[in-house]
Amino acid sequence: MLKKLVGTVAVLAVAGLVLSQSPLGSYLSTSCHRVADSVENSVPLEFQIDRARDMVRDLExxxxxxxxxxxxxxxxxxxxxxxxxxARDKADQEKAEIMRLQSDLSGGANVFRYAGHTYSAAEVRSDLTRRFTRFKTSDATLDSLQQMRDARQRNLDAAREKLTAMMSAQRQLQ
Structure with missing residues (x-):
């Protein structure tokens, strides 16, 4: 079985080489094109119209x-x-709060009063660290959302182009 397969492949390879290197390949190619053209020309016009209608129906x-x-x-x-x-509004608000706390800390005071509560500088620093970590997370989330939106927008643009092409093809077939 393997010998037959190898023999068939070898014969086909030699035949392909001979046909591509000799005028016989050109004659064969020209003959194939003429046969295809004559078949296409012999198809009745009504059949071609029906075929176009089917293509329009398939596009819908x-x-x-x-x-x-x-x-x-x-x-x-x-x-x-x-x-x-x-997310942008939230990030802007978090940034403003961080800047306010940073400004208060840079003033050099040891005790801070916010919303009726008293905090030490260490507590404010700790709160500032937590807020900055949350801000970085919010900022990363915002970047991720923007990337997702950009990808969706590219998909939307591609779908619109595809729809335009299909509608154009449909108009041409009608």
Missing amino acids: PEIKRSMHVIAKEEVAVDQLNGRIDA
Whole structure:
């Protein structure tokens, strides 16, 4: 069985080499193109029209799916924009609070009073460290949300281009 397979592969390789290196390959290629052209020219016009109608009909479900994907991506991008705005506001607020605490600490006082409570400089420093850690996390979350939004926006743009191409093809076929 293996000998037959190797023999067949060898014969096909030699035949391909001979056909590609001789005018016989060119004759064979030209003959194939002529046969394909004559078959295409012999197809009745009604059949070609029916084929075009079928192609238009086949595009409609794909166009609807593409519109659904676009709507879904638009909603996702809008939601991400809302989350980004909220995260940015939160990060700005955290940054302002950190700056205020940093400013208070740099004043050199040992005791601080916030919202009716008294805190030592060590407690304020500890709170500042915790707030800065939370701020870094919030900032990383904001970056991640922006990257997700950008990826969704690219998907949305690609889906819109695909829809435009399909609708253009549909108009050409009609």
